[in-house]
Amino acid sequence: MTYRQLLGGNANFRHLWSGQVVSEIGDWLNHIAVFALALELAGTAYQGRAIAVYAIARHLPLFLFGPIAGVVVDRTDRRRVMIAADVVRAVLAAGFLFAQKFSSLPLIYAVGASLFAVSAFFNAAKRATIPVIVTDPEELLGANSLSASTTAATIAIGSALGGLVATFISRDLVFILNAATFLASAWMISRIRLPRRQGVGIETELVEIAAIETSHGQVASSQVQVASSQVQVASSSGGVNSSHSRVVAGLRRALFEFREGLRYVRRDGVLAAVFIVAAGWGLGNGVARALYSVFGARLGELTASGWAARPRDFGISVLFVAMGAGGVLGAPLARRVNASGDSLGARMGRSLMLDGCGLALFAVMPNLWTASLVLIAREMNFAIWWTAQQTLVMRRTDNAYAGRVFASYETLTTLMMVSSMYAAGAGADAFGIRPVAAAGGFVIAFSGLLWFLLRRKKTHAPAATDAPTHLSI
Helix, strand or coil, rough: HCCCHHHHHHHHHHHHHHHHHHHHHHHHHHHHHHHHHHHHCCCHHHHHHHHHHHHHHHHHHHHHHHHHHHHHHCCCCHHHHHCCCCHHHHHHHHHHHHHHHHHCHHHHHEEEEEEHHHHHHHHHHHHHHHHHHHHCCCHHHHHHHHHHHHHHHHHHHHHHHHHHHHHHCHHHHHHHHHHHHHHHHHHHCCCCCCCCCCCCCCHHHHHHHHHHHHHCCCCCHHHHHHHHHHHHHHCCCCCCHHHHHHHHHHHHHHEEEEEEEEEHHHCCCHHHHHHHHHHHHHHHHHHHHHHHHHHHHHHHHHHCCCCCHHHHHHHHHHHHHHHHHHHHHHHHHHHHHHCCCCCHHHHHHHHHHHHHHHHHHHHHCCCHHHHHHHHHHHHHHHHHHHHHHHHHHHHHHHHHHHHHHHHHHHHHHHHEEEEEEHHHHHHHHCCHHHHHHHHHHHHHHHHHHHHHHHHHHHHHHCCCCCCCCCCCC
16 A cells, blocks of 8 residues: 555544644754754853753653653543644743743753653654554554654754754744644644544542452452542542542552553563663664764864854754655665565564664764765664564554553653763763764664564563464564
8 A cells, every 4th residue: 555545545644644744844943953052052062961961851751751641642532632732832832932032051951841741642642543543454554654754754854944944044933933833733633533432430440450450460459449449539528639639549540550551561572572672772872862963063063164154053954854864765665674574573673783783883974974874874774673663562552552552662762762861961072972872873783682582582482371462573
């Protein structure tokens, strides 16, 4: 099935994809200007740490709010979650105008953190919605491939536009355009029509969760009584006490259900292995996330300082355009390769090892143009790894747990990236960006090797009696 057939025959996916296009273009318009502004305010001696702190401020909320987002997505209307998230993000995005006006790094960090806290809900809802509106296995692979190529295309388009506008017009216009794209995305997603999901009362949910835990032999029956008592407190109290009790009960329920999502992953050997190697990828990729813009800014100053008003913006833009171009070229390649006879797992492991090697090679490139070429090749290969692992997880996850599983994935990879970001930034300021980036590449390559070891172990291990067997690896 071609992308045109998928979009033409599935109106719901077409609306979701359209919202993705406009909001992600706005994101990358914005990123170039924000990165360059943060580097400008930080000064040369602290550029690595400044970008690392901003990256942490953006990604840490995904870890903190991921568990809650997964539960909310599984218990509420996913379309409304995405619309509400877009509207809130439109308002928050305007905060970068004030950060520019007052030359405030802390305000940049605060706005970035707020945006990504809301994005945790949007991302979980979007990923959990795709398997609902695209049910055919062949279409699902195509939807994931199109989603990956779209993200890559929007990186290229948004970065190019952002670089041009920020370099030759103004950063303020970039921030305004970004806010507008969120509103456009909300309108497009509002046109999606999903089957109505049956609501579940708080008492039913808590007792049901406790019963599930009991059936797995992990919780005594007294926890059912605890869950019921929490409901009684929430429903019998009045005024402020009642509201407080409901919040406490809701948070406990969210954490309880999130743990159940993790237990679901652990019961499936393939999902567990995917999560383990994804943690290693996150650790190495955190280094790349922390240093890409620093690379771009410094290489841009070497290349465009004689003719561009803001060479840092230009250099960052060129690298991110290269990243997007590689993803665009890699998406059809990923679809073709992942549809071949080999298992998804084998292709995922090979691509993960090559991804790490690509980052290590990128770290030693001498100028902006050779670094861009290596980044294109790395992103082409990354599309294969991303599409394979996303499809693998989607096929093995029941819809009832989809929100929690994908929220768990986001939370885990984000935690690992955040764990390495500040160390990478501080290390780059102290020892240089090249050796630190190369070390991140080696970590990713080792994760790919670890996947094959875990896969071999699973192949020779006795089959678990309660593990799903939806797909071989």
